[in-house]
Amino acid sequence: MVQEEACSLPLPPGPLMTKSESVLSPVRLSVRSPADEEGVHDSFQQLIAEHRDNGAASSALELQQLQSDLDEENRDNMPLSGPEHEHRRRQGASDLECDGGEREMDPIQGEGWSSDTLKILSSMPSRTIGRNRGAIISQYCNKTLKLRRRRQTRPSIRDFSPSSRPSIRSYGMEGDTTDAEVSKRERLVNNLQNLPVSDRVRMLRGMPLSVAEKKEIRNLVMQKEKRILSNKKLSCCSQLKYYIIIAARKSWYSWLSFLHSLQPWQTLLKRVSGRFGTGVLSYFLFLKTLVFFNVFLFLVTGAFLVLPQAVHPPYRDTTSFSGLELLTGAGSFSHTVMYYGYYANYTLPRRSRDEGGGQNASTLTSDSQQFSYNMPLAYFFTIGMAFFITCIILVYSMSKTFGRSFRINKSNSILTMKTFSCWDFKVIKKKSVQIMSENIGTQLKELLAELTQKHTKSTFCKRFCRLMVHGVAWTICIASTTGCMAGVYYFSEFIHKDLQQNHRNLDVNPLMKEAKLLSLPTVVSVINLLLPALFNLVGWMETYESPSVFAYVAIGRNLMLKMSMLGVLCFHWLGRVAPEYKSIGLTCWEDFVGQELYRFLLMDFIFTLLDTLFGELLWRLFSEKVLKRKRKPVFDIARNVLDLIYGQTLAWLGVLFSPVLPVVQILKLFLVFYIKMSSVMLNCQAPRKPYRASQMTTIFITLLCIPSLLGASVCVTYTMWSITPSTSCGPFRTLDTMFKAGKHWMEILEKDNPSLSVLSKAHTYFVENPFFLFVGAGIFLIVIYFHSQVVDGQRKIISLLQDQIQNEGEDKKFLINRLQSVHKQKQDAGKRLKSQDSTC
């Protein structure tokens, strides 16, 4: 009977099957290797006895108690044991194991295990760790030991000695007994004591124990320490030191709580996450990050450019404020600190103020012995450093999120991950919870259907049709994007020509002229609003295997559009306006470009408002009132995030031409936050599609870094390196290119101070020579290559370790089967003995 059951288990095929079969039949086994069997018998006898004692002593767990009760009962009734008793016992045991579940899928928890086997199974360390305090303590004991070793000695080969992992030798202590737990606790306390305080606190925090237990352990540690401390008398000085430390810590805590209360939008974010989950929340968090970047940018430009210049105004402007400036950015705004043209090209005299403290390179000038502020250099270095630091922060956060969201994994266990981690505990609204559970149900069903469908190959015709649809969709998208690009190109050319003509006849109303400037931003914003809708329409036509591919395709198309728009505009500004600025009557083309960017930012904001109003509010009202549908529109996270990225690119492009542009961007982001928040709350419903928030966040940050920041910095660098600045305004008015400012300064420095000629030579060799740029890039690539190789190696090791774990699991199974057979044999022998006795 046992043999039959064993066969019905869906064990992995191969040698194990035959092994378990042979193990389970004692007769065959004894025929095969009697000597071996004796040895096994003896060793397990001990083990069973040990565990029996342990079990009787401890068993804090109901399960174990029940089992040991059962065991006792069995032992008492052993002489009477007949078939029905056997049946009853088995039933009891299996009820405990798995109430009504599919037991036949379970290779180890088969029916017919004796209670001893079950007990050993349930007290295996891998299982106790999930429920038992003692096991947790022992695990952390090992961890602290490892940490201690790492702290005390340099990492040596000793750290990898087998004793640091639970081995067979220490199994005697790994049991569930209270004795063992007490000794473990003692050891843990000892280990903790030898750790430095910060590590100890971190370790205690990291333990999944309740507060009371943590407090107890901590008190034990403290007590021992006090005993040690009390031997030495505390001197007055050290007492004072402790008081100071305690006071500092208290003030630090109050400072922390103050900081926490400062965190903006906390409650709003909680409300959004309670209703829409992590996906929509990630949009708002992204917005918050952008606000942070802009605040940083503004702090830098404000401290080093705007403030020094504002303190020393070069001249008063006379244009009066008319109101249209807010829209166009021109007019009375054009001769203020807002734009490049206002900044001086000379060294500012230094008074008592000390604004440029951080910029050592620019504060040292040769013109005068006293400290002064060289505006061109400050301008150059501030913009350069701001871009550089932003780039470093972005790359750092990108690599961090990459590490978190794309762990090295061989198999993609989507189903498991979905089951274990899809529940969003933050969602608290009842309706949203309902929607979420429905979504999870349908997603699981779809995934399962996909799994079964994967094996059936789709026909050639179907695949061809799908490819055709994809081809048509991509053609439409690319054609429309190219069309828009060409449209913007010709329109901007037209505007340019118009400006040239208007420049000649002077009788045009200046207000009209300024209003005309708004046409290009409006056209671009309309395209940015309408084309994504077209892409969405095209997207409905297609069918994709997975929603994530669909999302990536949508993002790719939108990105293509936005980047091509920005490319055309950059060409328009840098290739058309900059070289022939005099023909359209400009004295300062940088000011003009800055104003254009201001207008673009503003138009982008206005169209976001319109989109929110029409796309979300009116559409909701329309579908509710006219179409009588209950569903509300879904918040399109990807498109909205791409809009944000587009706006941020504009802001980064404009920093060079208008150092105050980050302020405009900050204001815009604040308004967008509140508008989108209320719109989402009012108009939208929880998304139906699954959304992998953290991977999407990674992608968005990558997009923010690679096309957006990189593109902006390429444009800015190009402007600095090879475009001649205006000759009558701005900090670089006498120079051929902005980059020459550094060289110019070097020359002056060398003339004044011949001993510094090394510096100037270094500047010529290192900064102006492209060779070092290539070397730097080469080193960077090599580092990346090494890292990818390391990852490859780790992947191999992971697969090896996985094989090993599988082998050990099979060993475990083998041992358990053996144990069971031995137990069975013993019982049979006892029964036979009993029957012999009774016949006698």
Next chain:
Amino acid sequence: FCGLLLTTAKYNLKLKTSTWELRRVNFRKSRSQNISAHKRFTELLEKHEKEQIDARVPIGRIITLPELKSNPFKERICQVFSTSEQKDGSLTFEDFLDLLSAFSDSATLEIKSHYAFRIFDFDDDGTLDCADLEKLVNCLTGETNDAKLSSTEMKQLISNILEESDIDKDGTVNLSEFQHVISRSPDFVSSFKIVL
């Protein structure tokens, strides 16, 4: 009246010291958060219990908190964090703080995954076996008919889960296997969170 005043004063004093210690031992929560947690907790207590220091709030009243009310795992959460001897899922203030700290921002992935495992381990036997997985999936999909999985789907799902995550092939998912899976799903940390 005097006696009442005295007891409340004593309670407050003890509470203050205990919260102070708790924060230092357990988590980097700021005081304001602790106080708000205490406020929410005392709202759950009945009038005569407010004077007791280690008053227990029964599970029935805990799960009326709006943060837990519609959560399908609310009973399991209470049971996992309860230190009561009767295993009735009632919480003291300390247990409540435990709960919040495990679900807070500052808890590490290890702590979060440990408690998630215990929450999902419905029969408290230390491993997720097929019965646990079935219950878990049923909790996730809810009780409505169109979302619930049929028995064949359930069987297939469970066998797939075991195939994907059960590394040592013993038929159950133990804690380390669970943590292995969780460590590869980056959304877990941000979604295993309850904000008061």
